[in-house]
Amino acid sequence: MNIITGKAKVAAVLGWPVVHSRSPLLHNFWLERYNIDGVYIPMSVKPENFKMVIQAMVASEFKGCNVTIPNKEIAYTCCDEIDEIARKTGSVNTLIFKDNGKIFGMSTDGVGFIESLQDYKINLKNCKALILGAGGAARSVAFSLIQKGAKIAITNRTKSRAVQLIDDLGAGEILEWENWFFLLNQYDLLINTTSLGMEGKECYNFDLSKAKTDLVVTDIVYVPRLTPLLKEAQNHHLKTIEGLGMLLHQARFGFREWFGIDPEIDHETIEYVTKTIKS
C-alpha cells in the first residue's frame, strides 16, 4: 500500500453530485501502483460554492482537481490560463494549481476521446464523423476531431444548439434529429455524446440499419459499458468502441501534472475500474 504522509500531494474531483464519479477509484489505483505519496478525494461541491472551494484548495496547497457536471463552465471562469480546446469549448475538466499561485485549466475530454480511438488504430484524417448531441462533451469531441482532420456532422434534439456549435467550429453540417439514421451510410464514425442510454436516463430506439458495414460506433456513456447504441451496433456486426477508454485517457493528463508520472492504461487498470460498472 502507498504510504500517505504529511507531505502527500493532494488532488480531488469536484462535482454535484460526485458519488457516481469513478475518478477517485482510478487515481488512487494509480497512486498505489506507482507507490506515490499522494491522495485523490471526491468533493461534493455545488456551482454556487465552487469558487470559494477552489480558493480554499489553492490556500491548502492542493495540486489541482478534476471538475465534473455541473461545474465545468464555472471552473472555466476560475482559470488564469487555459489550453486551446478549453478556450474553444468554454469549459474545463482539469485544473492545475501552479507553484506561482496561477490556475491552469484544461479540457481533456476530447483529447482523451481521440486517444481512446487511437488504441483501435482509427484513421481520423478525412474521416466522416457524425456526432449525436451538441452539449459540452460534443464540443470537446468535435474540436478535437477537427484538429485531427476529420469532417464533422452534428445532430441534436434542440437544433439551435447544433447550429451554434457548427457556427463555432466554422465547419461541418447539420442533420435533422428526426431522420439522421437515414443518412448513416455517408459516415465512417458515429459518436453518441448525449446522455441517452446512460443508466437511469432515457433510452432511444437507435436504428443503425442504414450504416455502411465498416461504420465504427462509439459512445461516451460508460455506465453500462454495453450501451443500447453499442448493442444495436453489435447486432449489425459493426465495430464498437466503448466509452470507458475516454474516461481513462482524459484522466492521464491531470495525474501526470499533479503526481509527476504518466500512468499506464493496461488490462489491470481497466479490470479494476470496471469492477464497479455493470456491463
Ligand code: ATR
Ligand atoms: P454535456 O456537457 O455532458 O454534454 P449537456 O450540455 O447537458 O451535457 O448536453 C447533453 C446532450 O444530451 C445534449 O445534446 C442534449 O440535447 P439538447 O441540447 O436537446 O438538450 C442531449 N440529450 C439529453 N437528453 C436527451 C433526450 N432525452 N433526447 C435527446 N437528446 C438528449
